[in-house]
Amino acid sequence: MSEVLNLQEKLVKEFALVEGALNGQAKTPVHAIRKQAMKRFAELGFPTIRHEEWKYTNIMPVVKNDYVLAPQSSTTLTKADIEPFLMPDVKANVLVFVNGAYAANLSTIISTKNVEILPLVEAFTKKTVIVEQHFAQIAAWQNDAMLALNTAFALNGAYIEIAKGAVVEEPFHLLFVNDSRAQSTFAPARNLIVVGANAEATIVESAHTLATGENVGFTNVVSEVVLADNARLHHYKIQNDVEQSHFIGALYAHQEATSVLNTVVVTLSGGIVRNNLSAVLAGKGADTHFYGLYLVNGKTLVDNHTLADHAVAHCTSNELYKGIMDDRSTGVFNGKIMVRADAQKTLAYQSNRNILMSPHATVNTKPQLEIFADDVKCSHGCTAGQLDDESVFYLRARGLDKEQAQALLLYAFAGEITEKIGLEPLRERLETIIAERLHQELV
Numbered sequence: 401m402s403e404v405l406n407l408q409e410k411l412v413k414e415f416a417l418v419e420g421a422l423n424g425q426a427k428t429p430v431h432a433i434r435k436q437a438m439k440r441f442a443e444l445g446f447p448t449i450r451h452e453e454w455k456y457t458n459i460m461p462v463v464k465n466d467y468v469l470a471p472q473s474s475t476t477l478t479k480a481d482i483e484p485f486l487m488p489d490v491k492a493n494v495l496v497f498v499n500g501a502y503a504a505n506l507s508t509i510i511s512t513k514n515v516e517i518l519p520l521v522e523a524f525t526k527k528t529v530i531v532e533q534h535f536a537q538i539a540a541w542q543n544d545a546m547l548a549l550n551t552a553f554a555l556n557g558a559y560i561e562i563a564k565g566a567v568v569e570e571p572f573h574l575l576f577v578n579d580s581r582a583q584s585t586f587a588p589a590r591n592l593i594v595v596g597a598n599a600e601a602t603i604v605e606s607a608h609t610l611a612t613g614e615n616v617g618f619t620n621v622v623s624e625v626v627l628a629d630n631a632r633l634h635h636y637k638i639q640n641d642v643e644q645s646h647f648i649g650a651l652y653a654h655q656e657a658t659s660v661l662n663t664v665v666v667t668l669s670g671g672i673v674r675n676n677l678s679a680v681l682a683g684k685g686a687d688t689h690f691y692g693l694y695l696v697n698g699k700t701l702v703d704n705h706t707l708a709d710h711a712v713a714h715c716t717s718n719e720l721y722k723g724i725m726d727d728r729s730t731g732v733f734n735g736k737i738m739v740r741a742d743a744q745k746t747l748a749y750q751s752n753r754n755i756l757m758s759p760h761a762t763v764n765t766k767p768q769l770e771i772f773a774d775d776v777k778c779s780h781g782c783t784a785g786q787l788d789d790e791s792v793f794y795l796r797a798r799g800l801d802k803e804q805a806q807a808l809l810l811y812a813f814a815g816e817i818t819e820k821i822g823l824e825p826l827r828e829r830l831e832t833i834i835a836e837r838l839h840q841e842l843v
Contacts, residue, residue, distance in 0.1 A: 470499030657683030
């Protein structure tokens with residue numbers, strides 16, 4: 401516990417140093433929120449398994465490391481260093497952040513019409529009105545220690561604003577690289593994404609760690625998303641990192657009338673991975689889709705927490721998360737559907753399905769419904785088990801061996817999620833990775 405306190409105290413001291421270097425920004429409303437958030441983090445401390453929301457995810461092994469706070473400065477990395485993390489065959493706006501800092505020399509911006517793309521630190525001064533309207537207003541940090549910590553160090557990340565009526569064909573790839581080769585590094589980043597009325601965009605988030613020896617990377621990325629009337633956002637988060645990496649991140653969305661949010665989270669590897677996903681359906685006719693796949697092995701722990709908050713009537717949410725766990729990996733799913741008193745005519749569906757490939761693998765699943773309206777259609781459910789023996793037998797009777805039959809069934813199981821990715825080159829790349837992973841594990 402003393403190691404945990406040491407990191408907590410270290411981050412509080414680091415905040416004071418950062419604050420001293422802000423000059424004029426130290427007196428802005430945004431920094432007033434930062435100070436309140438750091439005070440709250442100091443009060444709450446890192447979450448433990450005694451907290452209900454963290455009961456299955458022990459992050460003490462993460463926070464006991466001796467981290468340095470990532471410097472908000474230019475990087476010595478080259479494009480060759482990040483090439484393995486890029487999306488081949490995808491013409492995209494690539495925004496690269498190394499240890500939280502925007503790396504202009506590694507980034508590529510191709511969309512210029514009806515789009516505002518800035519490092520968040522620049523948006524604080526160039527887009528002050530919009531930033532102050534939305535920053536830390538969608539993501540409620542007051543009772544969430546990790547969110548409070550991220551809010552306190554919200555100095556950099558991406559600001560993306562899509563103009564009213566614009567349909568941006570080129571996706572945005574937000575690439576976060578934690579360079580922990582010299583020393584274990586804590587790298588926070590904050591994104592603000594505003595999609596105007598009748599506009600549409602696609603965003604891909606991925607995080608990768610460069611680490612040597614016993615060093616580890618701790619990455620903390622939070623995205624706040626605002627969808628105006630009839631806006632559409634396709635958001636894909638891809639997690640395929642090294643075992644020396646730990647990731648705690650979140651997406652918080654606010655949806656106005658008839659807006660559509662499509663999200664797909666795919667976790668393939670890492671150390672401890674925690675994803676929070678929350679959408680407030682605040683306008684009539686808003687539509688939310690949560691899809692997730694976690695295919696993990698080794699000692700990877702992946703924890704997905706979701707919340708579909710139906711605040712008004714005539715909204716729809718649909719959620720499907722699927723897990724395949726091997727070796728000593730652990731999967732956690734905690735999904736909540738909240739239907740408030742005014743949210744009549746709500747349609748909300750939630751399902752979590754899991755396949756355990758090893759007797760040592762674990763899954764903890766907790767679907768939840770909180771309904772305060774009476775004219776709704778809601779359902780939830782979860783399953784956990786092994787591959788169906790009859791299905792395996794059926795495929796073997798048609799010429800496949802046992803391993804081939806199992807791999808084909810698992811590939812089809814995962815495909816129900818990957819097919820939701822509308823960006824074809826990304827979907828095909830993930831399907832290839834999954835097929836290779838299944839072949840290696842089963843043959």
